[in-house]
Amino acid sequence: MKRLEGHVALVTGGSRGIGAAIAVRLAEEGADVALTYRADEERAAEVVERVKATGRRALAVRADSAEPAALTAAVDETAGTFGALDILVNNAALFLTGPFEEFGLAEVDRTLAVNVRAAFVASQAAVRHMDGGGRGGRIISIGSNVGERAVFPGLALYAMSKTALTGMTRGLARELGPRGITVNLVHPGPTDTDANPADGPSAAAVAGFTALGRxxxxxxxxxxxxxxxxxxxxxxxxxxxxxxxGFTA
Known part of the structure; x- marks a missing residue:
């Protein structure tokens, strides 16, 4: 049974890694899926083809999550193309590490723009489409285990940005619940992606912090x-x- 048959989803930063996996899984569950990407058009096109291979419609929209107007336009284009928007996954993120005293304001501002402000802006835009016809909706943001447990130095900026999503999620859940919209946050642990491969130089140490060891x-x-x-x-x-x-167990 396709649990998401007839639904429409938008995954920000869906051209690679966890975002691509989410886009494909939602399509396998029956949803039509749009995704945003910042620069890698080829990778975005590959995910679109994987979504289409499930029999669902797909759309890739170039949008830098640090640009509110572009992000809002991507939400509106998704709803306009597919006729609805039921699921928003705030996945796009910027991962900068290093001693906190060495970060310039431009790096701080961009991290907060992509990791925090973008989730707020996209949710604002999405809710306008979720309210129609009593369909309700789902807003799901992707946080990080680092927001709960920073085991290495150099993670302050990223951890701060991901922790902010906890407050946003709780606040929006209260505000949007009466409108049939749920709001939740998923904290992935170390995940095998291009940017963080399971065979990378520090992977064994990172995996050792999990209860499952992988x-x-x-x-x-x-x-x-x-x-x-x-x-x-x-x-x-x-x-x-x-x-x-079990990273945070």
Whole structure:
């Protein structure tokens, strides 16, 4: 059974890594899927083809999440193209590490713009489409285990940005619940991606902080997102779910 049949989803930063895995999983569950990407058109096109291979419609929109107007336009284009918007996954993120005293204001501002402001802006834009016809909706943001446990130095900026999503999620859950919109946060643990490969130079040390002793596959994160987006997740809101192999246990 396709649990998301007839639904429309938008995944920001969906051209690679966890975002790509989420886009494909939502399509496998029956949703038509749009994704945003900043620069890599070829990778975005590959994900579009993977979505289409499931029999669903797909759309890739170039949009820098640091640009509010571009992000809002991507939300509106998704709803206009597919006729609705039921699921928003705030996935796009910037991961900068290093001693906090060495970060310039431009780096701080861009990190907060992409990791925090973009989720707020996209949610604002999405809600306008979710309200119509009493359909309700789902807003799911992708946080990080680092927001709950920063085990190495150099993570202050990234951890700060991801922790902010916890407050946003709780506040929006209260505000949007009466309108049938749930709002949740998923904290992935170390996940095997191009940017953070499971065979990277520090991977063994990072995996050692998990209870399971390994990295996740992107599909394991996507499975939790699909649950929250589907009918079985309709009574879950304001929650922060760790999918981290016991990293924060």
């Amino acid at each position: 990295y996740a596959d992107g599909a394991e994160i996507a499975g939790t997102v699909a649950h929250l987006a589907g009918p079985d997740g309709r009574y879950v809101t304001g929650a922060a779910l760790a999918v981290d192999g």
